[in-house]
Amino acid sequence: MSPRLFPHVDKVAHFGVFFILAFISHHAFKFKVWFHLLLLSLYGAGIEWMQDSLPYRQASTADFIADVAGAISYFVLFYFWARWRKKQHG
Incomplete structure (x- = not known):
C-alpha cells in the first residue's frame, strides 16, 4: 500500500470528484437541483455497491x-x- 499524504485523503478525493460531477451535470442538463442530487447520490451509492x-x-x-x-x-x-x-449586476 502506498503512503498517504494525510489521513482520509480518499474522502477529499471523493468530495472533489463529486463536486466536479455536480458542476458538469448542472451545466450539461437543465434538471431541478433535487434531481441532480438524486442522480449523483444514486451514482455514488451504485459505485459503493x-x-x-x-x-x-x-x-x-x-x-x-x-x-x-x-x-x-x-x-x-x-x-x-x-x-x-x-x-x-442588478
Whole structure:
C-alpha cells in the first residue's frame, strides 16, 4: 500500500470528484437541483455497491457521504454565487 499524504485523503478525493460531477451535470442538463442530487447520490451509492462485490474492495459509507457532500457543496456554492452575481449586476 502506498503512503498517504494525510489521513482520509480518499474522502477529499471523493468530495472533489463529486463536486466536479455536480458542476458538469448542472451545466450539461437543465434538471431541478433535487434531481441532480438524486442522480449523483444514486451514482455514488451504485459505485459503493459495485465496489463491495469486487474482491479486495469494500463499500464505505464514509465514501458515499463524501460523494453526496461534494455534490451538495457545489449547489450551495452555486446558489450563493448566483445571488451575489445578481446583486452585482442588478
